[in-house]
Amino acid sequence: MLEFLTLITASISFAQQSLLPSFQSVKTPVSIEKQIAPTPSKTNSDGFAISHKSIVNETLNTIVADNIWQTLNHLTSYPNRSATEQSGLDAAKWLKTTFESMAIDYDRKDTKAFFVNTGWYKQPSLVTVIGKDLKSSAIIIGAHMDTPDGKMPGADEGSGAAIIMEAARVLLESKTQFKHPIYIVWYGAGNRDFAGSQYVVQYFEDHLIPVKAVINLDKTGYRTHAEDATMWVYNDFTDIKLTEYIRQLIKTYVHAPVDSSTCNYKCSDHAIWNEQKISVGFSSESSLKEINPYIGTSSDTMDYLNLEHMTNFCKLALAFAIELASD
Known part of the structure; x- marks a missing residue:
């Protein structure tokens, strides 16, 4: 399928130019040809509408921001979450156990959690689904874990x-009956040529699971200026109509400023879905040139993150899922 990453230095100056951390790439078993121009995506269904404001707003009020902080506090407690290390596997197992425990706590019988192996890497991707018996096209929310x-x-x-x-957690707690299954995916090996998302996309194709729309949320905690709540959408390697829809979701439900940027290369996991002409959008914390300068270094700590910013992205994820899974 796909191959894209080259050797990247560990300098902070270069990290500012890329959404990817600095590391030496390792080729995956799946072949990908690097491309500079984005591949157009298919827009699925009859379009994307905002038509469930009442239930979305009600659901957003149940977000517990401290849960986000505590989850991240645990994830940062590992020496690293490298796809080649036991700690990367341990982090994946912890995420799976956490999801399964929440499903039990909320007495959900319609969920499933499973790993999708990532070639020879130790760290798999975690795929979870709410509404496992629904046969309609999937709504997918994803982020990398490594x-x-x-x-x-x-x-x-x-x-x-x-x-x-x-x-x-919020979706599991909700009693809303959706028309589409909602998949929440933690990609493994994102820093390794996006190996995790490659295998996840292949899993969906192999199992003939139709996909309505995908959103990728990569790096959502850093603000260039503490008071600047701008959320960014990316215009390349994404679906044009879905990207505009995400902008409208932000304006409608998050009430935050929204701006756009481009990567000009395959900078995150959304590019893998786009490669297969699946409707995908990508939203992140800042423009490419103002991305967190500590990414890919030992200084990428919670000290530099903004909980309000992360909570706003959680609102976006939920609005995306609820609106699209309800039609």
Whole structure:
């Protein structure tokens, strides 16, 4: 399928130019050809509408921001979450156990959690689903869980993983009956040529699971300026209509400013879905040039993150899931 990453230095100056942390890439068994121009995506269904304001707003009020912080606090307690290390596998197992425990706590019988292996890497991707018996097209919320090698707390690297766990909890607590299954996916080996998302996309294709829309939430905790709540959407390697829809979700439900940026290369897991012409959007903490300068270093700690910013992305994830899964 896909191959994209080259050798990247560990300098902070370069990390500012990339959504990817600094590390030496390892080729995956899946072949990917690097491309500079984005591949157009198919827009699924009859379009994307905002038509469930009451239930979305009611659900957003049940977010517990401290849960996001505590999840991230645990994720940063590992020496790293590298796909090649036992700690990376342990982090994946902890996420799976956490989701399964919440499903039990909320007496949910319609869920499933399983690993999708990531080639020879120790760390798998975690795929969970709410509404496992629904045969309609899937709504997918995803973020990567891993870090590079070395001493890597990976706070902002794990910010997306933390917010989608709280989104999962809120959805599990909700009694809303959805028309589409909602998949929450923690990609393994994102720092390794996006190996995790490659295998996840392949899993969906192999099992003939139709997909309505995907959102990728990568690096959601850093603000360039503490008072600047702007949320960013990316215009390349994404679906144009879905990206505009995400902008409208932010304006409608988060009430935060929204701006746009481009990567000009395959900078995160959304590019893998886009490669297969599946409707995908990507939202992140800042523009590419103002991305967290500590990404990919031992200084990527929670000290530099903003809980309000992460909570806003959790709101976006939930609005995306509820609106699209309800039609």
